[in-house]
Amino acid sequence: MINEYVEKIMRNGITHFAEQLQKPTADIQILILWDKDMGSVRYKKMVRESETTYVKFNEILNVKFDLMNREAICGNFIENTLRKYSNQFSCEMSHLFVVIYLMEQEEKDIRLFLYKNTEAIKEIELEEILST
Numbered sequence: 001m002i003n004e005y006v007e008k009i010m011r012n013g014i015t016h017f018a019e020q021l022q023k024p025t026a027d028i029q030i031l032i033l034w035d036k037d038m039g040s041v042r043y044k045k046m047v048r049e050s051e052t053t054y055v056k057f058n059e060i061l062n063v064k065f066d067l068m069n070r071e072a073i074c075g076n077f078i079e080n081t082l083r084k085y086s087n088q089f090s091c092e093m094s095h096l097f098v099v100i101y102l103m104e105q106e107e108k109d110i111r112l113f114l115y116k117n118t119e120a121i122k123e124i125e126l127e128e129i130l131s132t
Contacts, residue, residue: 009074010030010100010110011102012061013030013059013060013061013062014028014030014100014101014102016062023047026101026103026104027048027049028102029099029100030044030045030099031044031097031098031100032078032097032098032100033094033097035094036092040075040079041079042054043056058071079093085114089116091116095117097114097115098112098124099112099113101113112125
């Protein structure tokens with residue numbers, strides 16, 4: 001159940017950014033990273049042929065206030081996943097990134113890809129993030 005919930009949040013975030021910028025959803029990606037200085041998960045909006053910008057989770061949700069505390073729920077799972085992969089690949093959490101994207105406008109399932117620095121490691125399933 002939480003898989004569908006998180007997938008819906010991320011898909012809606014990509015769709016919202018695409019509508020806002022009048023771009024196809026395939027041109028929008030969300031990057032998840034560990035900010036070592038802040039000691040927390042952070043998010044970036046990546047747009048093809050544009051600058052990458054940090055966004056708050058509320059911007060992904062497209063709300064002013066996260067009354068249901070969805071960021072804490074998702075952030076905890078993401079942090080655990082980055083920790084698991086940092087152990088698996090013998091690196092710091094801040095060297096790992098998860099890119100979330102949709103291949104096509106009509107695609108329902110989001111796709112996730114794990115990177116270590118600039119090296120693409122593997123496509124991961126949302127269940128991997130949420131089962132740690």
